[in-house]
Amino acid sequence: MRILILGGSQFLGRAIAAHACAAGHDVTCAARGLAGPIAPGARFVRIDRDVADGLAPLTGATFDAVVDVSRHPGQVRRAVAALKRPNVHWTFVSTISVYADNRIPGQRADTAPLREPAAEDLEHSTDAIYGAAKVACEQAVGGDAFICRAGLIAGPEDPTGRFAYWPARLARGGEVLAPGSPDDAVQFIDVRDLAQWIVHAAEVRLTGIYDGIGPVRSRGEFMAECASALNASCTFTWVDRAFLEAHDVRRWAGPRSLPIWLPLPDFAGFLTRDTSPAREAGLTSRPPGNTARDTLHWLHVSGGPVVGLTGDEEKDVLAAWHAERVT
Numbered sequence: 001m002r003i004l005i006l007g008g009s010q011f012l013g014r015a016i017a018a019h020a021c022a023a024g025h026d027v028t029c030a031a032r033g034l035a036g037p038i039a040p041g042a043r044f045v046r047i048d049r050d051v052a053d054g055l056a057p058l059t060g061a062t063f064d065a066v067v068d069v070s071r072h073p074g075q076v077r078r079a080v081a082a083l084k085r086p087n088v089h090w091t092f093v094s095t096i097s098v099y100a101d102n103r104i105p106g107q108r109a110d111t112a113p114l115r116e117p118a119a120e121d122l123e124h125s126t127d128a129i130y131g132a133a134k135v136a137c138e139q140a141v142g143g144d145a146f147i148c149r150a151g152l153i154a155g156p157e158d159p160t161g162r163f164a165y166w167p168a169r170l171a172r173g174g175e176v177l178a179p180g181s182p183d184d185a186v187q188f189i190d191v192r193d194l195a196q197w198i199v200h201a202a203e204v205r206l207t208g209i210y211d212g213i214g215p216v217r218s219r220g221e222f223m224a225e226c227a228s229a230l231n232a233s234c235t236f237t238w239v240d241r242a243f244l245e246a247h248d249v250r251r252w253a254g255p256r257s258l259p260i261w262l263p264l265p266d267f268a269g270f271l272t273r274d275t276s277p278a279r280e281a282g283l284t285s286r287p288p289g290n291t292a293r294d295t296l297h298w299l300h301v302s303g304g305p306v307v308g309l310t311g312d313e314e315k316d317v318l319a320a321w322h323a324e325r326v327t
């Protein structure tokens with residue numbers, strides 16, 4: 001199969017290219033060449049999707065399948081106009097941030113209500129309108145494509161440093177500040193599993209809308225499995241939302257955060273999506289310990305980013321928690 005990846009020079013796009021090459025496909029990655037190198041074995045074509053004739057270097061080339069990872073409606077509209085043909089299988093990588101309701105657990109891709117789309121003629125997305133812009137991108141792609149709404153993507157080469165916090169922290173061992181309760185839900189997908197499924201979808205010409213995430217696990221199970229895979233000796237001190245927020249421990253990502261933690265019940269639906277349709281359509285998920293081990297290895301060899309509380313910040317919060325329990 002001749003596969004064109006619009007992107008392919010970082011994280012998920014590069015993993016899709018690597019997997020497609022390993023599966024014996026003829027792979028072209030088209031990007032500006034700024035984000036990073038493409039996967040070995042893939043062909044690189046330099047394009048700029050932000051200008052009107054920026055896809056011209058692809059003129060005349062034919063593909064059996066196209067995968068687009070863009071978040072910018074202008075880029076998606078131009079790609080659809082230039083490259084989408086009835087016999088070309090089209091994958092658009094979207095996000096679970098398209099959903100309107102983050103509170104209700106167990107929602108499914110085919111029935112959950114969406115946010116209002118961003119303005120029809122929007123060129124560029126920003127963090128503030130990421131979900132709405134992806135809705136607009138999906139609408140520009142149309143109903144005959146494979147729309148893969150990814151959840152949190154984890155694993156080697158993750159430029160966000162979010163998931164990496166946990167293997168990096170657990171590997172140090174000792175008393176670990178853990179957010180919420182061990183029964184709270186965690187849901188993510190290893191980048192390599194998602195990449196494999198996206199290539200599989202092109203091979204079998206899967207269409208329709210799916211959430212691309214792994215199974216729901218409890219946070220306690222997730223932490224214990226990762227610690228065990230890393231041979232780390234950890235004890236977990238579970239600290240409630242009110243205390244964390246009172247001590248300026250932030251949600252999800254960034255400085256002073258406990259990554260992948262979202263306050264409940266506000267986000268009870270975000271990490272509890274029903275992904276049985278995706279599993280029935282071929283998505284598989286490796287054990288979390290495997291993702292944790294490989295992410296830690298990648299951190300060691302690459303010095304890749306880690307976000308979240310520093311060791312000293314974590315110690316201060318734990319000390320405050322224990323002090324409050326004594327008094």
Ligand SMILES: NC(=O)c1ccc[n+]([C@@H]2O[C@H](COP(=O)([O-])OP(=O)(O)OC[C@H]3O[C@@H](n4cnc5c(N)ncnc54)[C@H](OP(=O)(O)O)[C@@H]3O)[C@@H](O)[C@H]2O)c1
Pocket residue numbers: 006007008009010011012013014030031032033034035036047048049050068069070071093094095096149150151152153154160
């Ligand atoms: N990370 C997560 O946890 C998460 C969660 C849910 C959904 N998602 C979705 O998953 C996908 C992740 O994709 P990704 O990891 O491959 O990263 P990405 O940040 O979406 O990659 C963007 C790609 O597009 C290329 N690009 C950007 N601007 C361009 C331009 N003007 N012209 C041509 N190419 C351009 C970049 O390469 P150059 O800069 O070299 O041009 C890069 O290869 C995205 O769709 C994201 O929304 C991610």
